[in-house]
Amino acid sequence: MINRFNKYRYASPATFYRLAGRLIPWFYGAAALFCVAGLYIGLFLAPTDFQQSEAYRIIFIHVPAAWMSMFIYVVMACWAALGLAFNTRMSFMMASALAPTGAMLTFVSLWTGALWGKPTWGAWWVWDARLTSELILFFLYLGFMALQSAIDDPRRADRAGALIALVGVVNVPIIYFSVRWWNTLHQGASVSMTKAPSMASIMLVGMLVMALAAWMYTIAAALSRARCIILERERNAQWVAQMLEAEA
Amino acid sequence: MNMSQTVMVLLRRELMLAMRRRGDVLTVLFFFVIVASLFPLGVGPDPKLLRLMGGGVVWVSALLAAMLSLGRLFASDYADGTLEQLILTPTPPVVWITGKILAHWLVSGVPLILVAPVLGVQFGLSNEALGVLVFSLLLGTPVLSLIGAIGAALTLGLRGGGVLVSLLVLPLYIPVLIFGAGAVDGAMSGLGSEAHLSLLGGILILAFMLTPWAVSAALRISIE
């Protein structure tokens, strides 16, 4: 069983399973550390904003979540492309493992965007280009997950999901451009969330540290989800039996 | 048999099948008309408001109608085994897939374009805007069939396929909706609609070149 995958040692589910198991605690730890540091910078060190008072502190969550949500979709599409090109099962599993975390972070960025918008713009929801694109990204994540869960055959689910992820990633720039175009035509220049003129460098540092925390968390969550998927799919394989017996 | 012959044979077959099942074509058309007619009932008969919304409403209705018709694209050929036969033919899949999508557009897209001016008149669109509406639909509805074909191919034979297709395909339809409805808006407000229409044309060219490949990959995934 294992011999067949010697060529792609790290692409073998068995190797990946063990390696991920060792790495996950470190990534969770790093995420917690960055999170504490980022929150300390964001809530205690960063000064009060001139225009937005304390409400701006939401961006320490909102911006990293929005960054990660987009980044994860691109990474997911890269895994999907790798899987379709080289037929490596691990790539497909990584793509499916990333999706729920990406969807969760997209939701976080929408939710915090609404809570930031209410005191700043006076409305929970504004059809701003960024918010609208983020909403569409959320739909893309949901479509990917719905398609995969509707297909029983894992091989077909992998490939179909990979294809829709690739189609999505090709469309994302077009969608973003069209939404921005629509937005400028209908309500003039939109208020930018991140480009506050008084952005102090300590605020930027706080955002970056929180982004690192989100990044580490995403890796940890995706790796542990991938491990679950491996166990479910490979439960008939020799190495799973050996591992479980060794642990018992 | 060369490629253009194959496409012609396929087109004739699809159109003949559509003629036999006229009910399906009419259902999609009526759906389009009914959805568009619901909006005035929902928002009130104020002519100023309706004139403002007209282009967008007709376009949203066209999007929903196009989505509704996707089920027919591959499902019956999949059920009776024709699809597998087509895959086995020496003709490159991209060729007959383009033919099938073209046929689907002729059957489900063109009727929408023909009826759209009537709906536009109901919403009080100007003559110029009506022309732009028809032209934007002419450029946009083929894109709906092309992109929709990817969703239809991926969901072949799945439970709850219809709802799933809408979740997959509607987000990808957004640029077409924006530029199509924007063109009508531009004509109504006098800002001009050339930019919207040329972007729509660009999307059509891009979709025409890329989607048949994606559909061919999707069909292989679904049938294997």
Add this chain to the structure above:
Amino acid sequence: MNWHSWQEFLYMGGYALYVWGSFAVTAILVAGEILLLRLHRKKALELALNTVKYGKVKNDENEA
């Protein structure tokens, strides 16, 4: 340090609902995901153990 007291910190210049609403929901979602992952892992382990013990279980769509 910006804050003179805990009350002031929690009050967030009058934006407590928005700021803490964002932070709390994010914390709940992250905690929820970690919890779900644990459940998922438990189920997957159970499934694998059963498969090892009793051989291929019924309703098994995986050919491995």
